[in-house]
Amino acid sequence: MTDFSTPDLSDAAPDARALALALRNFGQVSRFSGEVVTIKCHEDNSLIKQCVEEPGAGRVIVVDGGGSRRRSLLGDMLAQKAVNNRWAGLVIYGSIRDVDEIALMTLGVQALGACPIKTEKRGAGQRDIPLELGGVTIDPGDYVYADNNGVIVSKRPLT
Structure with a gap:
């Protein structure tokens, strides 16, 4: 679903929570939403690689990379x-x-920033666990809505 704005959604759903993070849009799709799959990893994208190889079915991967700007x-x-x-x-x-290259892809991507250095592949991390990001607990199966205004999280679909 791409016909929404996070301010309008948050007005209509006071239980929606906004991530207090300064993320930037990098993908061609600047407005995206879906059911959440969570990954926690630090400077190792092995679990992200495994996840994107699975059918996404319109879901959104939320990654807690510890805020690292080194990889x-x-x-x-x-x-x-x-x-x-x-x-x-x-x-x-x-x-x-x-x-x-990512800016040309039909994909929504929000992140802290860019770094040219790749990660080491150690197979480290956890998947489908609750994450604490930007003052919000995000559980697998929650719903995320992201646009240029920010990212909000809800326990239920808002659109």
Whole structure:
């Protein structure tokens, strides 16, 4: 669903919670939403790689990368897999790379910033666990709505 604005959604759903994070839009799709899959990883995108290889069915991957700006958790190859497997987008508390290529992809991507350095592949991290990001608890199965105004989270679909 791309016909929404997070301010309007938050006005209509006072129980929606906004992430207090300064994320930037990097994907061609600047407004995206979907059911949440969570990943917690630090400077290792092994779990993200596994996740984007699965059918996305319009879901959104929310990644707690610990706010690291030293390694990128998403690049053009993984982003293209996400597009191919129909993920709606990714919200990353960390960095990405290949930003010019990702800007051309029909994918929503919000992240803290960019870093040209790739991650090490150690297979570290956790998936489908509650995350604490920007003052909000995000559970697998919650719903995320992201646009240029920010990211909000809801326990139920808002559109």
